[in-house]
Amino acid sequence: MSAGNALTRSVPWRGTAWAMGKLGLSGRTLVIAIPMLWLLVFFLAPFFVLGRISLAEAIIARPPFTPLFDRAPDGSLEIIASLENFRFLIEDALYRNAYLSSIRIALVATIFALLIGYPIAYYIARAPEPRRTILLLMVILPFWTSFLLRVYAWMGFLRSNGVINNTLISLGIIDAPLRMLQTDFAVYIGIVYTYLPFMILPLYANLTKLDGALLEASSDLGASPMVTFFTITLPLSLPGIVAGSMLVFIPAIGEYVIPALLGGPDTLMIGRVLWDEFFSSRDWPVASAVAIVMLFLVVAPIMWLQSIQNRRGMD
Amino acid sequence: MRGWFLPMAVALGFIFLYAPIVSLVVFSFNESRLVTVWGGFSTRWYGELLRDRQILGSAWVSLQVAFWSANLAVIVGTLGAFVLTRFNRFTGRLLLTGMITAPLVMPEVITGLSLLLLFVSMELTLGWPAGRGLTTIVIAHTTFCAAFVAVIAQSRLRQMDESLEEAARDLGAGPVRVFFDITLPVITPALVAGWLLAFTLSLDDLVIASFVSGPGASTLPMVIFSKVRLGVSPDVNALATIIIGFVLIAVLIAGWLMRRALRRGFQ
Amino acid sequence: MQPAIAADTKPWRSEGAEPFISVRGATKRFGDFTAVSDVDLDIYKGELFCLLGESGCGKSTLLRMLAGFESPTQGSIRIDGEDMAQVPPDRRPTNMMFQSYALFPHMTVEKNVAYGLLREGLKKSEAFARAGEMLRMVKLEKQAKRKPDQLSGGQRQRVALARSLVKRPKLLLLDEPLGALDKKLREETQFELIKIQETLGVTFIVVTHDQDEAMTLATRIGVMKDGIIEQIGEPREIYETPNSRFVADFIGTVNLFEGKVDAAAPDMMRLTTPDLGDVMVPPQPDLTRGQQVWGAVRPERFAITRERPEGAVNAWRGHVEEMGYIGHLSQYRVRLESGMLIRASQSNRLRDEDPISWDEQVWLSLAPRAIRVLTR
Numbered sequence: 001m002s003a004g005n006a007l008t009r010s011v012p013w014r015g016t017a018w019a020m021g022k023l024g025l026s027g028r029t030l031v032i033a034i035p036m037l038w039l040l041v042f043f044l045a046p047f048f049v050l051g052r053i054s055l056a057e058a059i060i061a062r063p064p065f066t067p068l069f070d071r072a073p074d075g076s077l078e079i080i081a082s083l084e085n086f087r088f089l090i091e092d093a094l095y096r097n098a099y100l101s102s103i104r105i106a107l108v109a110t111i112f113a114l115l116i117g118y119p120i121a122y123y124i125a126r127a128p129e130p131r132r133t134i135l136l137l138m139v140i141l142p143f144w145t146s147f148l149l150r151v152y153a154w155m156g157f158l159r160s161n162g163v164i165n166n167t168l169i170s171l172g173i174i175d176a177p178l179r180m181l182q183t184d185f186a187v188y189i190g191i192v193y194t195y196l197p198f199m200i201l202p203l204y205a206n207l208t209k210l211d212g213a214l215l216e217a218s219s220d221l222g223a224s225p226m227v228t229f230f231t232i233t234l235p236l237s238l239p240g241i242v243a244g245s246m247l248v249f250i251p252a253i254g255e256y257v258i259p260a261l262l263g264g265p266d267t268l269m270i271g272r273v274l275w276d277e278f279f280s281s282r283d284w285p286v287a288s289a290v291a292i293v294m295l296f297l298v299v300a301p302i303m304w305l306q307s308i309q310n311r312r313g314m315d
Numbered sequence: 316m317r318g319w320f321l322p323m324a325v326a327l328g329f330i331f332l333y334a335p336i337v338s339l340v341v342f343s344f345n346e347s348r349l350v351t352v353w354g355g356f357s358t359r360w361y362g363e364l365l366r367d368r369q370i371l372g373s374a375w376v377s378l379q380v381a382f383w384s385a386n387l388a389v390i391v392g393t394l395g396a397f398v399l400t401r402f403n404r405f406t407g408r409l410l411l412t413g414m415i416t417a418p419l420v421m422p423e424v425i426t427g428l429s430l431l432l433l434f435v436s437m438e439l440t441l442g443w444p445a446g447r448g449l450t451t452i453v454i455a456h457t458t459f460c461a462a463f464v465a466v467i468a469q470s471r472l473r474q475m476d477e478s479l480e481e482a483a484r485d486l487g488a489g490p491v492r493v494f495f496d497i498t499l500p501v502i503t504p505a506l507v508a509g510w511l512l513a514f515t516l517s518l519d520d521l522v523i524a525s526f527v528s529g530p531g532a533s534t535l536p537m538v539i540f541s542k543v544r545l546g547v548s549p550d551v552n553a554l555a556t557i558i559i560g561f562v563l564i565a566v567l568i569a570g571w572l573m574r575r576a577l578r579r580g581f582q
Numbered sequence: 583m584q585p586a587i588a589a590d591t592k593p594w595r596s597e598g599a600e601p602f603i604s605v606r607g608a609t610k611r612f613g614d615f616t617a618v619s620d621v622d623l624d625i626y627k628g629e630l631f632c633l634l635g636e637s638g639c640g641k642s643t644l645l646r647m648l649a650g651f652e653s654p655t656q657g658s659i660r661i662d663g664e665d666m667a668q669v670p671p672d673r674r675p676t677n678m679m680f681q682s683y684a685l686f687p688h689m690t691v692e693k694n695v696a697y698g699l700l701r702e703g704l705k706k707s708e709a710f711a712r713a714g715e716m717l718r719m720v721k722l723e724k725q726a727k728r729k730p731d732q733l734s735g736g737q738r739q740r741v742a743l744a745r746s747l748v749k750r751p752k753l754l755l756l757d758e759p760l761g762a763l764d765k766k767l768r769e770e771t772q773f774e775l776i777k778i779q780e781t782l783g784v785t786f787i788v789v790t791h792d793q794d795e796a797m798t799l800a801t802r803i804g805v806m807k808d809g810i811i812e813q814i815g816e817p818r819e820i821y822e823t824p825n826s827r828f829v830a831d832f833i834g835t836v837n838l839f840e841g842k843v844d845a846a847a848p849d850m851m852r853l854t855t856p857d858l859g860d861v862m863v864p865p866q867p868d869l870t871r872g873q874q875v876w877g878a879v880r881p882e883r884f885a886i887t888r889e890r891p892e893g894a895v896n897a898w899r900g901h902v903e904e905m906g907y908i909g910h911l912s913q914y915r916v917r918l919e920s921g922m923l924i925r926a927s928q929s930n931r932l933r934d935e936d937p938i939s940w941d942e943q944v945w946l947s948l949a950p951r952a953i954r955v956l957t958r
Contacts, residue, residue, distance in 0.1 A: 027490065027491065028402065028405075031394060031397070031398060032398050032402065032405055032407075032411075034390075034391065034394050035391050035392075035394045035395035035398060035411065035415065035461075036398075036407060036410075036411055038391050038457075038458070038461070039391075039395075039411065039414040039415060039458070039461075040414070042430065042433070042454055042455075042457075042458045043414050043417070043418065043458055044414060045433055046426075046429035046430050046432060046433040047429055049429065049432045049433045049436050050425075050428065050429040050432055053432055063435050063439070116324075116328055116331065117328075119320075119321055119324035119325055119328065120324070120325050120328045120329075122321070123321055123322070123324075123325040137566070137570075138329065138332075138333075139332070141562070141563075141566060142332055142333075142336065144515060144562045144565075144566070145336070145555075145558055145559050145562050146518070146519055146536070146539075146555065146558055147519045147521075148519070148521055148536050148539055148540060148543075149339070149539070149551070149554075149555040149558065150335065150336070152339075152539070152543045152547070152551060152555070153335035153336060153338065153339045153555070154335055155543065155546075155547055156335075156338060156339065156342065156547050156552075157334075157335050157338065159547070161349070161352070163338050166352070193331070193332075193335070196328075196331075196332065250420050251422075253422065254422020254423060254424055254425065256423070256424055256522050257521055257522065257540070260544070261543065261544070271422060271423075271424045271522075274424045274425075274428065275424060275522075278428060278526075279525075284432070287428060288428065288432065291424070291425045291428050291429065294422065294425060295425065298422070299420060299421060299422070299425070302420050303417065303420055306420065476682050476684060478680040478681075478682050478684040479684045479686060479687075481649075481651055481671070481678075481680070481684065482678070482680055482684035482686075482745075483686070483697070484650075484651075484670070484671040484672050485649060485650075485671050485672070485674075485676070485677055485678045485746075486672075486677065486697050486698030486701055486745070486749070487672045487673075487698055487701035487702055487749070488672055488697075488701050489670075489672055492701070496686075496697075497686060500688045501686075501687065501688060
């Protein structure tokens with residue numbers, strides 16, 4: 001109670017209120033303006049800069065790209081903008097393959113995450129109370145530790161002289177170490193491992209809402225547990241499956257760290273290509289063009305799908 | 316899904332989740348430099364970690380960045396959520412709705428690159444921000460963390476009985492008073508959760524920070540990444556163990572506080 | 583000293599009495615939907631006025647306009663002579679008790695009640711003293727330090743009432759004040775509410791969908807439907823002389839039949855009806871011959887006898903299809919020869935009479951004055 005009191009009675013507060021009144025601004029406008037301006041400047045404006053630099057040329061200078069306006073030899077102002085970078089993206093198969101392989105890797109990883117996450121979510125949703133909270137906490141707990149270190153943990157696990165290979169050799173199952181690190185397989189594991197909680201939580205939220213009486217009714221009408229699962233539980237949990245899959249697929253598709261640490265040199269993902277273009281080649285304009293194409297090919301469809309899903313959720 | 320299949324699948328799932336973490340912790344006490352071959356118990360890597368100025372310095376940078384980003388993200392995110400749930404009509408409503416949630420689906424590489432280009436262009440034309448460092452990382456983290464705070468705050472504000480705010484108006488409080496006396500205290504638990512999430516996300520971020528940071532300001536994930544890129548190194552295991560220990564303690568304390576609050580509620 | 587209360591003086595009956603609240607042509611539209619349509623309403627000091635109607639009829643919107651949470655699309659609202667158009671809710675001389683009670687969950691009972699007084703600028707000690715007084719009145723002084731979630735439903739309702747009364751508003755608005763209570767508690771609380779209202783002399787406007795509640799509480803009732811006030815009147819007027827089929831049907835049970843005005847004598851008027859033949863009703867000067875009208879009859883107005891009563895003007899033969907014994911009265915469903923089903927009831931005055939029962943042939947008779955003739 002006193003916080004509000006002290007604030008509204010303070011001199012700066014009253015001064016601001018008075019000045020705003022003079023300018024014809026209401027408190028309401030100010031409240032809207034703070035988040036609006038922040039996001040306009042630091043979220044929306046960067047995309048225009050991105051678009052503009054994607055039309056520039058890389059040069060060796062600071063900053064490493066040509067300006068949009070330049071003095072022509074005759075002294076007139078000319079606009080330097082070319083679609084050269086985009087033509088380059090289309091012609092070089094590397095970029096096309098990177099986009100396609102990002103989608104493939106994210107999709108496969110999402111399916112694995114669903115197959116591993118569903119039984120866990122189902123089990124937790126059906127568990128009695130003290131156990132349920134503990135299990136749920138155990139699912140979330142890894143998320144609060146560092147993402148980078150969790151990926152790092154798998155490096156130690158998958159190496160040729162890592163934990164898995166050492167165990168298998170000492171058990172006599174294999175003679176020579178398997179190559180697991182620096183493969184697409186390692187990238188799948190990394191993505192599934194990192195984003196599994198995002199799959200489990202929406203599924204769990206959906207499955208706890210499932211009315212137990214429906215399952216009883218189904219078995220009462222003569223359905224076996226298997227049939228009940230496939231005809232009742234699975235169709236009803238579809239919204240949870242969609243929500244969870246989106247939460248895994250979306251961050252996976254632009255992933256950089258996982259392919260960089262666990263993938264091989266031939267593991268192409270678009271986030272990694274953009275990173276290398278920027279940090280290794282120092283070609284800012286091409287990196288910008290890659291980002292613009294990614295916005296239209298990957299981000300825009302996802303946002304469109306999400307808005308459809310939200311609208312359906314409202315009904 | 317009956318009998319042995321379900322418990323078995325769940326057990327395997329949890330082994331999958333925890334085995335890497337357990338091995339990380341175990342091998343942090345390994346004497347050998349070869350991270351995965353046991354060479355006897357030792358705490359030497361913890362000692363080396365504590366002598367590593369680079370790691371300690373970057374940890375301090377990360378903590379500062381996370382603290383300020385979480386604070387700013389709570390302010391921006393809460394105001395955005397409040398405006399969207401309580402003001403029905405204003406110009407730019409649709410734009411704000413889009414801008415506040417879009418960072419959630421934006422790949423980090425795009426957010427990072429586009430913000431860096433903005434900072435560079437601003438420096439060229441406005442002279443601010445001069446160079447890149449703590450400030451630019453905080454701005455970048457605030458922008459993407461605010462989206463998460465806004466989602467949490469928005470769902471709490473929607474659940475909240477709006478007649479609470481009307482009742483306060485009815486009893487003679489102006490709009491600003493109502494916000495500080497009623498709205499804010501009621502949504503505080505959600506804001507605390509949002510703050511913690513923003514803090515964690517900021518501490519955890521590598522990609523965006525790599526783009527927008529400058530020479531003098533490396534965050535902890537940036538330093539770890541440059542180390543592990545060259546291969547496994549035992550002092551990173553020690554660092555991971557310390558972080559896991561902190562998280563575990565924090566969770567235990569939070570759990571204990573929650574149980575105490577629940578027990579009080581029942582009396 | 584007891585303040586003079588409207589329930590005794592009935593100011594609305596006297597010509598030229600000054601209304602305390604006056605609503606003129608109030609209309610509220612939400613997009614295409616008209617929630618309140620051109621409402622005129624006068625309410626007098628000390629009244630306990632009930633707005634009665636089904637959910638979605640606009641009664642809550644009207645209440646919220648009085649409180650200041652909605653501003654009328656058209657029309658004006660004056661309270662105690664002052665136009666409310668530019669007055670925000672926090673500056674109005676009204677207080678509201680919310681349907682959900684809207685108790686601040688993070689404040690104790692005492693702080694909840696004192697909140698409004700502190701906003702008036704009262705000193706803390708004084709505000710809490712007055713809050714304590716109010717809590718004594720609603721018998722909750724022992725719970726003062728508790729949080730709302732540690733109270734029962736009935737206790738929460740009383741805190742909400744205390745909080746809305748403590749500022750001594752000129753007008754108290756109550757949105758379904760008893761809606762969340764169970765039946766027994768609701769009946770007890772009704773009388774408590776009347777007692778409090780009479781002691782403090784505050785004007786109450788109560789929104790409710792429960793007709794029994796409205797009948798018990800109100801000095802006057804406004805029956806609302808589709809954003810329009812259908813009828814305003816004392817409970818007895820609303821029940822005995824409804825002005826439309828809707829009001830007649832909404833309050834209590836009624837038998838409705840349609841007919842046409844046939845002939846009028848100075849002391850009697852005849853209707854011809856398809857279901858009841860010729861029906862004699864009291865004369866009504868404003869009706870013309872051949873006009874379409876409806877008759878409305880309450881079940882208890884019928885006399886049920888085995889023989890046709892001597893000299894009855896309106897009497898019909900019928901057959902008891904169903905009978906329900908309630909204790910103090912018996913309810914009948916009688917099928918007339920025309921096929922019309924009549925609901926009638928009879929009070930059980932004597933213990934040892936031989937009651938009329940299932941399957942009996944009976945006569946239903948009706949005095950002309952027992953029929954209310956409606957034109958809409």
